[in-house]
Amino acid sequence: MLAALLAGWLILLGLLLIYPGFLAAHTALVRTTPAAGAVVAQPPREVRFWFNEPIERYFSRIEVFRAVLDPGTGAAQPGERIDQGWLPGPRATREVGVRLPETLAPGRYIVQWMVLAIDAHRTQGSFMFTYDPSSAT
Numbered sequence: 001m002l003a004a005l006l007a008g009w010l011i012l013l014g015l016l017l018i019y020p021g022f023l024a025a026h027t028a029l030v031r032t033t034p035a036a037g038a039v040v041a042q043p044p045r046e047v048r049f050w051f052n053e054p055i056e057r058y059f060s061r062i063e064v065f066r067a068v069l070d071p072g073t074g075a076a077q078p079g080e081r082i083d084q085g086w087l088p089g090p091r092a093t094r095e096v097g098v099r100l101p102e103t104l105a106p107g108r109y110i111v112q113w114m115v116l117a118i119d120a121h122r123t124q125g126s127f128m129f130t131y132d133p134s135s136a137t
Contacts, residue, residue, distance in 0.1 A: 026117070026119075026121045026123065027051050027052065027053050027055060027115060027117035027119075027121055027123045028051065028052045028123070029049060029050075029051060029123070029125065030050040030051060030052055031049075031050050032047065032048065032049050032050070032111070032127065033046075033047070033048045034047065034129040035129070036127035036128070036129070037127065037128065037129065038129045038130070039129070039130045039132050039135045040129065040130070040131055040132070040135070041132065041133055041134075041135045041136035042133075042136075043100070043103075043104035043131050044100055044104070044129075044131070045099065045100055045102070046087055046097045046098065046099050046100055047062065047064055047083070047097055047098055047100065047111055048087070048095065048096070048097035049062065049095070049096050049097060049113065049115075050094060050095050051094050051095075051096075051115065051117075051123075052094070053094065053117055053118070053119070054092045054093055054094050054117070054118050055092070055093070055094070055096065055115040055116060055117050055118065056091065056092055056115075056116045056117065056118055057086060057089070057091055057092070057093065057096055057115075058091060059116040060096070060113075060114060060115040060116050061113065061114050061115075062083065062086075062096065062097070062098045062111065062112075062113045063078075063081055063083055063098075063111070063112050063113070064081070064082055064083040064098060064100060064109055064110070064111050065078035065079055065080065065081050065082065065109065065110045065111075065112070066079045066080045066082055066105070066107060066108075066109060066110075067079060067107065067108035067109060067110050067128060076108060076110065076128065077110075078110050078112065082100065082101055082104075082109070083098040083099065083100060084098065084099040084100065084101060085098060085099060086098055086099075087099060092118050096115075104131055105131075106131050106132055106133055107130070107131060108128055108129070108130045109128060109129055109130070109131065110126060110127075110128050111126060111127050111128070111129070112124075112125075112126040113125060113126065
């Protein structure tokens with residue numbers, strides 16, 4: 001019995017040494033559309049996220065705000081929230097997004113997000129994008 005338990009632990013240890021990614025695997029943002037810092041000439045209809053593993057959308061949030069400048073510092077900060085809820089999709093998925101209004105005003109937007117992976121790890125962040133119709137070439 002003790003030999004079987006010891007053998008099991010040795011096999012597990014060997015697997016962790018061969019595949020160390022299992023030790024540090026957490027949810028990571030792969031990309032977004034629009035991309036962080038992007039200037040787009042056409043108004044996006046959605047903000048979409050891709051992660052390296054499924055997230056639990058019922059315990060996650062993505063919020064899009066019109067950026068306003070702080071009068072004291074000049075820094076961009078969240079103003080009016082403009083997203084219109086989740087895009088349709090399964091409860092646990094690697095690709096999620098939120099809808100945006102059909103008539104998006106030109107300007108800068110702040111996207112704030114927090115997702116809960118199905119392994120219960122939380123990841124969060126924020127980025128900005130700009131809708132500028134005059135940027136079309």
